Amino acid sequence: MxxxxxxxxxxxxxxxxxxxxxxxxxxxxxxxxxxxxxxxxxxxxxxxxxxxxxxxxxxxxxxxxxxxxxxxxxxxxxxxxxxxxxxxxxxxxxxxxxxxxxxxxxxxxxxxxxxxxxxxxxxxxxxxVREPHAGIGVAEGRSDEIDAEVVLTVGTDCSVGKMTATCELVTAAREAGIDAGFIPTGQTGIMIAGWGNPVDRVVSDFTAGAVGEMLLEKGDEHDVLFVEGQGSIVHPAYSAVTCGILHGSMADKLVLCHEAGREVVHGYEDTELPPVSEYVDLYESLANPVHETEVVAGALNTKDIEDDAAAREAVGAFSEQIGAPATDVVRFDAAEIVEEL
Amino acid sequence: MxxxxxxxxxxxxxxxxxxxxxxxxxxxxxxxxxxxxxxxxxxxxxxxxxxxxxxxxxxxxxxxxxxxxxxxxxxxxxxxxxxxxxxxxxxxxxxxxxxxxxxxxxxxxxxxxxxxxxxxxxxxxxxxVREPHAGIGVAEGRSDEIDAEVVLTVGTDCSVGKMTATCELVTAAREAGIDAGFIPTGQTGIMIAGWGNPVDRVVSDFTAGAVGEMLLEKGDEHDVLFVEGQGSIVHPAYSAVTCGILHGSMADKLVLCHEAGREVVHGYEDTELPPVSEYVDLYESLANPVHETEVVAGALNTKDIEDDAAAREAVGAFSEQIGAPATDVVRFDAAEIVEEL
CATH class of the missing domain: 3.40.50.720 (NAD(P)-binding Rossmann-like Domain)
Known part of the structure; x- marks a missing residue:
């Protein structure tokens, strides 16, 4: 930063x-x-x-x-x-x-x-911050050459808390003594970090390239880089950005973010979300031909659940569905999943 | 046109x-x-x-x-x-x-x-033609409301012949008496059609929207619309555009295009192409949560195979791998697969 x-x-x-x-x-x-x-x-x-x-x-x-x-x-x-x-x-x-x-x-x-x-x-x-710099171009496919491990937050939809989860994970990792860096991809993330490429505003051909450029720049400065994800891979409008970040980051590990109770795409209420477990398969099978990866943890946003015990229960069910440890990084503690990363 | x-x-x-x-x-x-x-x-x-x-x-x-x-x-x-x-x-x-x-x-x-x-x-x-018009915006997810059936060409890589396959299918469909329209997405396609959005040059957030806009404009003028695909869903640089076209078109049917003998990503020789059958699963599972679709035919580019009999054999093997009829639309005849569409 x-x-x-x-x-x-x-x-x-x-x-x-x-x-x-x-x-x-x-x-x-x-x-x-x-x-x-x-x-x-x-x-x-x-x-x-x-x-x-x-x-x-x-x-x-x-x-x-x-x-x-x-x-x-x-x-x-x-x-x-x-x-x-x-x-x-x-x-x-x-x-x-x-x-x-x-x-x-x-x-x-x-x-x-x-x-x-x-x-x-x-x-x-x-x-x-929404104006991309002129040097952004086509991805070179070299994000896997950096020293740092790359962790990407991916989502079941827009506005489920990917940016918050990414920031909480960076904080928790640093508290655990890990040299963690933050790779922003959206306007708020860029304002927080004070630098970064607005991936959703670049020319579509350069989507992966805009992410790769940031990773190559910061890749040797930290041990772990947490990349802020965007949208969802099955979003009717924004999946292009999600897919570009997935392949452009060549992430080693994925954290799946979801909001408890979300059943249809935000703003596209005719479109139902597939089961959470299907997202795990989709993200992994789509990423693997470019770079091998795995969903290693989940972040469930339980803000609409009033009771802490019920929230814990929802987190447990989510964890079971994705076959990986999970938490609510705001209500509970991101440290609970940092050891997976 | x-x-x-x-x-x-x-x-x-x-x-x-x-x-x-x-x-x-x-x-x-x-x-x-x-x-x-x-x-x-x-x-x-x-x-x-x-x-x-x-x-x-x-x-x-x-x-x-x-x-x-x-x-x-x-x-x-x-x-x-x-x-x-x-x-x-x-x-x-x-x-x-x-x-x-x-x-x-x-x-x-x-x-x-x-x-x-x-x-x-x-x-x-x-x-x-590469300058997008200013009115292109976020996809509305309404491409499935048009009357025409939508057929999209998808690929195992860049430069395998998607544009050619799309044009040959339009021609063959018209020869079979079908009222077919062509939806261009790249510069050559736009020059051929005399209109169209350069989907690879729009703001990444608008990728699906740039396709949806064209379908909504032409959707009631034809019985079948053939959408020119771009890139590949597992391309290290261009997958964002491919994904945006897949979800933005809400295609009813997919035609998988491949070049015989292609084993690594063009220009990214470290990245191997997954088996052809895996592409069928990837495209279908990724498209389905937004709009149900199916790979119904294949187009194999056999330009590097000298002998017609060997090309026929390659087409047969490709057809078996994807579980659908296939042809080489240039060497043989696109009419062979038009009846599937």
């Missing part, structure tokens, strides 16, 4: 429940969050709303921050990934103060004339 | 053996090829070199063409997809004559200042 930054996180009207990126960055990045910017909850503190992340003051505007900040991070995304004009005064104020801006929107702030001019005038950088 | 055009096909120094796009368009499109432009073979005729396509004169430059032409098509591609400056006088002459230009290069002619200016001045269109 890069040097730690001092962040202001913009999350107007959405903190904390609809600010998934803000919470992810606060929870998992090495950066310090100096302040959250949310005009609705201004005046309160982060811990008044959630204790799952470090505390910080909440202010109404960038100009109300009293401490030193080096980066403004856009921690929310409206549907469609557009830029909300009500955020413009905060971005303008940050750039005028020479503060870098990081955003994961489909609307690239670098292409906004006012912002580009201000950034140039004040020596600030704008980092649109 | 669109109205038929009167084409000049540029193929400098490469006609016919290294001009795959030129030959594909001459063989399969509804367009008339008025002339081929190749400074090396200028003065001869197409049939002096190959009789697999309609005859036409070969000239040394666009300006040497005596007949009326409405479109100049770039029928060759250097490695890397760049523009060869030695072609500039021909493109310039075409645009100055108000003739449209079609190209499938990575270098977009629309972004070339001289060409863009000439096109505007003379009312000519430049069509860079």
């Amino acid at each position: 890069t040097e730690s930054r001092r962040l202001a996180i913009l999350a107007h009207e959405k903190f904390p429940d609809r600010a998934k990126t803000a919470l992810g960055v606060m929870r998992y990045s090495d950066d310090d969050t100096v302040a959250v910017i949310d005009r609705d909850t201004a005046g309160s503190r982060v811990h008044d709303h959630t204790e799952t992340v470090p505390d910080a003051p909440i202010v109404g505007a960038f100009e109300d921050i009293n401490e030193e900040v080096d980066t403004l991070l856009i921690g929310i995304a409206p549907i469609g990934g557009g830029f909300d004009e009500s955020w413009r005064p905060d971005v303008r104020a940050a750039l005028e103060a020479g503060v870098d801006v990081v955003a994961g929107l489909h609307y690239f702030l670098n292409e906004d004339e006012e912002f580009a001019t201000l950034a140039a005038e004040h020596g600030a950088d704008i980092h649109d | 669109t109205e038929s055009r009167r084409l000049a096909i540029l193929a400098h120094e490469k006609f016919p053996d290294r001009a795959k796009t030129a030959l594909g368009v001459m063989r399969y499109s509804d367009d008339d090829t008025v002339a081929v432009i190749d400074r090396d073979t200028a003065g001869s005729r197409v049939h002096d070199h190959t009789e697999t396509v309609p005859d036409a004169p070969i000239v040394g430059a666009f300006e040497d063409i005596n007949e009326e032409v409405d479109t100049l098509l770039i029928g060759i591609a250097p490695i890397g997809g760049g523009f060869d400056e030695s072609w500039r006088p021909d493109v310039r002459a075409a645009l100055e004559a108000g003739v449209d230009v079609v190209a499938g290069l990575h270098y977009f002619l629309n972004e070339d200042e001289e060409f863009a200016t000439l096109a505007a001045e003379h009312g000519a269109d430049i069509h860079d």
Whole structure:
């Protein structure tokens, strides 16, 4: 990971429940969050709303921050990934103060004339994490040449908790004394890590190549690399990205992520999920011709199960279905499966 | 398909053996090829070199063409997809004559200042077929709502003949009285059809969506739609595109394409191809959770087998391995498998 930054996180009207990126960055990045910017909850503190992340003051505007900040991070995304004009005064104020801006929107702030001019005038950088760099190309099929073991999270669907599982596994591995690295593939993961290729935004022919490039870059710096997976291999829209990451990572081990109770594809309710055990066969048989791999553990997201005992039971059933140890990495402890990896 | 055009096909120094796009368009499109432009073979005729396509004169430059032409098509591609400056006088002459230009290069002619200016001045269109249109988005998972039956060619590797098989099947189906349509997904296919989305060049998240959009557009115009496949589901670099087309097309039937004697992945010689029978399982098990499908026929490319009897034998063995009828659609006859579809 890069040097730690001092962040202001913009999350107007959405903190904390609809600010998934803000919470992810606060929870998992090495950066310090100096302040959250949310005009609705201004005046309160982060811990008044959630204790799952470090505390910080909440202010109404960038100009109300009293401490030193080096980066403004856009921690929310409206549907469609557009830029909300009500955020413009905060971005303008940050750039005028020479503060870098990081955003994961489909609307690239670098292409906004006012912002580009201000950034140039004040020596600030704008980092649109969803804009792939120009050097990404076709995969070379060399990800298996690196020293590090590669562990990839794969899912039964979108939004089952692959990014969270990956980050929790990195943390648990480090706590167990393992030199673990994180390979981000999506916008929140990239904001957490401070670097990375937005694999879902590259040219489709370069999907595997975008992953391979990151592994070749970091492959000799760590003993284990945890790759953030995306989508599902049987998703009606996003399976291409999943398949590209599977073959591009040439993963040695897979962790299958699932949400308890999920029965149909999120947003495609006509399409039923196949049985969990079938995913194990699908991922392994598809990966093996390129690089031998195995599902060695499972991560079950039990957030919709109220009772801890019932959650334990669900985890046990999931473990039996996939034929490997499993846990809920948030409710219980990722350390329970780290020894498998 | 669109109205038929009167084409000049540029193929400098490469006609016919290294001009795959030129030959594909001459063989399969509804367009008339008025002339081929190749400074090396200028003065001869197409049939002096190959009789697999309609005859036409070969000239040394666009300006040497005596007949009326409405479109100049770039029928060759250097490695890397760049523009060869030695072609500039021909493109310039075409645009100055108000003739449209079609190209499938990575270098977009629309972004070339001289060409863009000439096109505007003379009312000519430049069509860079590799540039996806801006409206392509995430797949809706509705390709199964169309009236037409969908047949997709899938492969054991790149460059085994999927595009050729698809075109031969369309032709054979039409000869059998079936109202068949062609859904192109790559640059040559798009040039043949005169329309289509370059699926390997769209944003990876939109891979399935780029296919679905075409099926929804053409789905009620034909009884059977033949979708051109790309790559292979276990390709180290291109599997993402293959997977996106598989799920985006929601194909009812699959035709498995293979090249006799191919044992390792083209360009990735360390990676062995799995047994042909395993591909049948892989494609079916991966497709089924989204849309039920089956490999109903095989197309074996036997171009490296000299003897017809040996080729027949290879086709027989291939058919047995995949558990479905097979043929070589070029050497023998696509009609042999059309009845399966």
